[in-house]
Amino acid sequence: MSDNKALVPSHERGAALDLRGDTKDFVTAYIGKQLFGIPVLTVQDVLGPQRITRIPLAPPEVAGSLNLRGRIVTAIDVRKRLGLRDKEDEDPGMSIVVDQGGELYSLMVDQVGEVLSVPKKAFEQNPATLDARWREFSDGIFRLDKKLLVILDVTRLLDFNAAVKQAV
Template sequence: MSDSNALVPSHERGGALDLGGDSQDFVTAYIGKQLFGIPVLTVQDVLGPQRITRIPLAPPEVAGSLNLRGRIVTAIDVRKRLGLRDKDDDDPGMSIVVDQGGELYSLMVDQVGEVLSVPKKAFEQNPATLDPRWREFSDGIFRLDKKLLVILDVTRLLDFTSSIKQAG
């Protein structure tokens, strides 16, 4: 995690990491006006705009691939994965790089926020009013001041990629 000291886990910054503690840490990201969270320990890197090479015959959620320090990383368009329409503007957005089963994936989002520590007691199951497609990829929510933080389950979000690897 080279781009931001804020993304260094608390136990590496000198704080004690208590996995049984009272709070959980998430890297936050905006897609449209919605705030999403990804567990901080799954995040490898945060990237600004990258040059992405299209992959012929890839599913629509796969934006392509990029080279990250000599490693090929599959870029996933999270907007498409969540069933959202394309952005209206030409802002290339940012990416959150995660490791899933030894493979790196770049989750393309509109904007990366901050690392947010939220109290575990504030966690709620997905409400019935949450979009069914989002519910499929969400572990639950946290209600923050005037915002809803939807926690993404990276494993389920990337589940479709196993069929890509088998086809290739």
């Protein structure tokens, strides 16, 4: 019998992460001292500091837009989306560009790490102790030697309509 859990939607089983195969690859990023992972197949590009144009009346998590090789890309401040304080230093950070439904989004993070390949057997559901806001945007975790890798669900992270529905 095949493992159909990997194909069940996240709202039905708690994680949308496809766990087929022996390992999973993630582009890692730091926000503060916390390590996050984004599935490598969703990543289009990694950018250094960019000039961002503010968008009037946009939600606070939307930092603005930028031009990437002639395409307009919406820049999302992941720090604000996760409910974290603004950075204290002046380092402009980096961005991970992802494709969501044919649209490009720039996920603004403090620092981009490496591409990390982790064994799927090390995957765990979100622990109850993980911040509630982080659980909302996380597929689960991997416990590494001295760090916790929180896997971001890009679809939920970019779903601003769900946040509006919950607030109503």
